[in-house]
Amino acid sequence: MTDEAPDAVPVLACEGVVKRFGKHTVLRSVDLTVGEHECVTLIGASGSGKSSLLRCINLLETVDDGVIRLDGEDITDPRVDADAVRRRIGVVFQAYNLFPHMTVLDNVTLAPRLVGGVARPEAEDKARALLARVGLAEKATEYPDRLSGGQQQRVAVVRALANDPRLLLLDEVTSALDPELVGEVLTLVSELTDQGMTIVMATHEMSFARQAADRVVFLDGGVVLEEGPPEQVLADPVHARTRQFLSRVLESGRH
Amino acid sequence: MTVPAEAFPHLPDDAGPSDLQRWREDYRRGRARRAAGISGASTVVFFAVVATAVVLSPGWQRTKSLFLDWGVARDAFPSILSGLWLNIRVLVVCAVLIVLVGLAVASLRTLRGPIWFPVRALATGYTDVFRGIPLIILLYIVGFGLPGLRLQGVPTSPVVLGGLALVLTYAAYVAEVFRAGIESVHPSQRAAARSLGLTYGQTMRRVVLPQAVRRVTPPLLNDFVALQKDVGLISVLGAFDAVRNAQIASDAAFNYTPYMVAGLLFVLLAIPTIRLADWVTLRAVRRQQAAGAL
Numbered sequence: 001m002t003d004e005a006p007d008a009v010p011v012l013a014c015e016g017v018v019k020r021f022g023k024h025t026v027l028r029s030v031d032l033t034v035g036e037h038e039c040v041t042l043i044g045a046s047g048s049g050k051s052s053l054l055r056c057i058n059l060l061e062t063v064d065d066g067v068i069r070l071d072g073e074d075i076t077d078p079r080v081d082a083d084a085v086r087r088r089i090g091v092v093f094q095a096y097n098l099f100p101h102m103t104v105l106d107n108v109t110l111a112p113r114l115v116g117g118v119a120r121p122e123a124e125d126k127a128r129a130l131l132a133r134v135g136l137a138e139k140a141t142e143y144p145d146r147l148s149g150g151q152q153q154r155v156a157v158v159r160a161l162a163n164d165p166r167l168l169l170l171d172e173v174t175s176a177l178d179p180e181l182v183g184e185v186l187t188l189v190s191e192l193t194d195q196g197m198t199i200v201m202a203t204h205e206m207s208f209a210r211q212a213a214d215r216v217v218f219l220d221g222g223v224v225l226e227e228g229p230p231e232q233v234l235a236d237p238v239h240a241r242t243r244q245f246l247s248r249v250l251e252s253g254r255h
Numbered sequence: 256m257t258v259p260a261e262a263f264p265h266l267p268d269d270a271g272p273s274d275l276q277r278w279r280e281d282y283r284r285g286r287a288r289r290a291a292g293i294s295g296a297s298t299v300v301f302f303a304v305v306a307t308a309v310v311l312s313p314g315w316q317r318t319k320s321l322f323l324d325w326g327v328a329r330d331a332f333p334s335i336l337s338g339l340w341l342n343i344r345v346l347v348v349c350a351v352l353i354v355l356v357g358l359a360v361a362s363l364r365t366l367r368g369p370i371w372f373p374v375r376a377l378a379t380g381y382t383d384v385f386r387g388i389p390l391i392i393l394l395y396i397v398g399f400g401l402p403g404l405r406l407q408g409v410p411t412s413p414v415v416l417g418g419l420a421l422v423l424t425y426a427a428y429v430a431e432v433f434r435a436g437i438e439s440v441h442p443s444q445r446a447a448a449r450s451l452g453l454t455y456g457q458t459m460r461r462v463v464l465p466q467a468v469r470r471v472t473p474p475l476l477n478d479f480v481a482l483q484k485d486v487g488l489i490s491v492l493g494a495f496d497a498v499r500n501a502q503i504a505s506d507a508a509f510n511y512t513p514y515m516v517a518g519l520l521f522v523l524l525a526i527p528t529i530r531l532a533d534w535v536t537l538r539a540v541r542r543q544q545a546a547g548a549l
Contacts, residue, residue, distance in 0.1 A: 060446055087452030097447035101465045110461060111451035163451060 090160030150181030357429030417489030
């Protein structure tokens with residue numbers, strides 16, 4: 001499944017992950033392995049469990065069964081320090097979730113300073129360098145509501161990167177953006193992929209999945225129904241459900 | 256009123272507004288003048304009717320001499336003013352303590368996990384009891400009951416005890432205001448903070464509380480206005496504040512005017528805070544509307 005040697009420990013390994021909300025089972029049994037430097041996109045209809053899976057990986061939700069391993073360590077063990085695990089995982093949300101009462105710079109440096117114990121000048125230097133990389137150097141002292149959606153989402157990516165995460169989770173990061181702003185965020189994600197960041201990304205952007213993903217995973221009915229290289233899954237899917245989903249997406253014009 | 260026939264259309268290179276627009280502006284100005292005239296006239300009529308009714312009432316002369324005696328007011332004013340200074344000092348100290356206790360109680364109520372159950376239960380019980388009990392009864396319990404225990408180190412000053420009763424009551428209200436503010440911060444903010452590896456406490460302190468406090472500032476200022484006049488209640492414990500000094504002057508002169516003086520001073524004290532509260536609320540509304548497009 002991955003380009004790694006078979007004995008290499010994957011960055012992320014989900015084994016039979018189950019998640020229920022009340023009586024509703026969102027994830028029936030999800031198996032997913034993500035190797036180092038891999039970019040995996042999760043596709044699937046709304047409610048197929050893409051976001052729930054990402055929230056389980058980040059321990060924002062507790063799994064109802066199964067195991068999730070980060071670098072081989074079982075992070076679903078209830079004895080594990082959830083805060084320490086989350087520090088190793090960067091998350092970017094659909095609605096950016098920037099802190100509105102802090103400047104861009106404070107948004108980015110909050111976690112390194114509080115959690116990583118980095119001194120303020122050092123954290124700010126690094127944050128400014130990261131912001132410059134995404135073309136937002138001059139926005140460092142602005143508040144989030146002065147920025148466009150695309151700019152806010154790029155700040156959110158930078159904020160996630162400031163912790164030097166082992167794994168980056170992107171949850172529909174372009175869904176809240178105007179069409180003309182989608183490109184700037186996807187370009188940034190492509191660059192991160194090229195630089196070897198390990199990424200799991202839930203998305204509706206099939207064209208992006210085709211270009212940037214090493215692997216496409218189709219979630220349906222709470223299981224991984226189909227996965228493989230994008231050219232195979234998107235162009236020549238095995239399952240009827242996958243074909244159905246893709247044709248609906250094509251009809252809606254988001255391809 | 257008719258629209259001038261030549262008003263529309265006009266040439267686009269014409270620099271000034273069109274005739275139609277000029278007519279509209281004239282019309283609106285006319286309506287505005289009319290509205291101002293009507294509101295002025297109705298105000299004058301309203302107050303004339305009220306004043307006439309009061310002045311022509313059969314007991315007006317006697318009531319006037321009992322409540323609005325200029326000489327009594329002048330004599331009582333210095334002692335009432337010095338009493339008000341005590342009220343203001345109590346107000347400032349109490350307000351600070353109320354915010355601190357209220358914030359602490361609100362934070363305790365939001366703690367999760369079984370180990371915090373007793374703390375949570377205590378905080379909940381506190382807000383239940385002290386929001387329920389009438390302030391005057393609490394003043395008696397704290398003011399007369401506490402020193403009655405004759406314990407070492409329990410203060411006996413009516414000012415301190417009265418202040419304590421005010422803090423106990425108001426902190427319970429303010430705690431609930433803070434809690435509402437904490438709960439109004441969208442869960443996605445917590446999710447983002449926790450995702451960055453911040454602990455529960457760090458998330459509260461750095462992300463949730465700063466946003467919550469901003470949102471609850473207008474209702475808190477309203478509670479502050481209420482506190483401004485309730486500090487006068489420490490007089491029932493015998494503290495020589497504005498109300499108590501007014502009572503003494505009133506008893507000496509067989510006249511209620513000193514109470515009117517004290518009441519007027521409390522109103523004057525409250526007006527700046529009320530205006531501030533209005534301004535803060537307006538600003539918060541504007542800010543929300545500005546962010547509404549996001």
